[in-house]
Amino acid sequence: MTPTHLLYLHGFRSSPLSTKAGQVAARVERLQASGQTLHWHCPQLPPSPAQAVRELLARLADWPLERSAILGSSLGGFYATVLAERLGCPAVVLNPAVDPARDLARHIGEQRAWHSEERFYFRPEYVDELRALTPGRLTRLERYFAVIAKGDELLDWREMAARYRGAPQRVIDGSDHALSDFPAHIDAVFAFLGLG
Numbered sequence: 001m002t003p004t005h006l007l008y009l010h011g012f013r014s015s016p017l018s019t020k021a022g023q024v025a026a027r028v029e030r031l032q033a034s035g036q037t038l039h040w041h042c043p044q045l046p047p048s049p050a051q052a053v054r055e056l057l058a059r060l061a062d063w064p065l066e067r068s069a070i071l072g073s074s075l076g077g078f079y080a081t082v083l084a085e086r087l088g089c090p091a092v093v094l095n096p097a098v099d100p101a102r103d104l105a106r107h108i109g110e111q112r113a114w115h116s117e118e119r120f121y122f123r124p125e126y127v128d129e130l131r132a133l134t135p136g137r138l139t140r141l142e143r144y145f146a147v148i149a150k151g152d153e154l155l156d157w158r159e160m161a162a163r164y165r166g167a168p169q170r171v172i173d174g175s176d177h178a179l180s181d182f183p184a185h186i187d188a189v190f191a192f193l194g195l196g
Contacts, residue, residue, distance in 0.1 A: 002194045003069040003090075007060070007083075008042040011074030011097075012104065013111055016042040020073055020094065020182050027186060031195060038195070039063075045076070047111075047122055049100075050129040053082060065089055069193045074155070074177065075100055078130075081144070085135045090143045092189050095152050095177055098163045101130035103155070141167040145192040147185055149175035168192065
């Protein structure tokens with residue numbers, strides 16, 4: 001069923017002002033202008049993972065889950081996976097964080113957002129929240145599409161590919177964590193979601 005609702009989730013220290021979020025927003029606007037019914041939400045996520053998931057679940061409570069899809073990058077890909085496992089929605093994950101509790105433990109302390117001068121404090125308990133949120137073995141792998149860059153300088157592409165083994169994947173030679181070449185892959189992302 002073609003989605004009528006699309007949620008985009010940014011990564012750690014990122015925001016709805018990220019380049020990829022802007023590219024997705026532009027594609028959504030083009031689809032809307034062509035007459036497609038597509039509700040779009042790209043929230044600023046709070047630093048607390050537990051709070052982020054609570055807020056997202058509250059937002060999605062009003063959405064028709066059978067016509068909803070989630071797109072997430074990095075830590076947002078982790079959140080997209082958490083939500084997909086709980087709600088059954090299809091999810092596209094872009095260089096998804098596989099073990100953010102492990103990876104973000106070294107980032108405890110004050111952080112600065114990428115797209116503003118805003119600062120926030122990443123607390124030790126947030127690592128525990130990430131650990132508690134981490135899904136076990138993924139179910140219904142056909143609902144996922146993983147876009148993974150071998151050139152990711154922050155996350156191990158092999159770990160990402162293994163986590164989503166059995167799901168449709170696009171493994172890119174080169175590129176980077178930000179997927180600077182995302183325009184070359186956005187058609188495949190929207191095609192997977194049935195939003196061509």
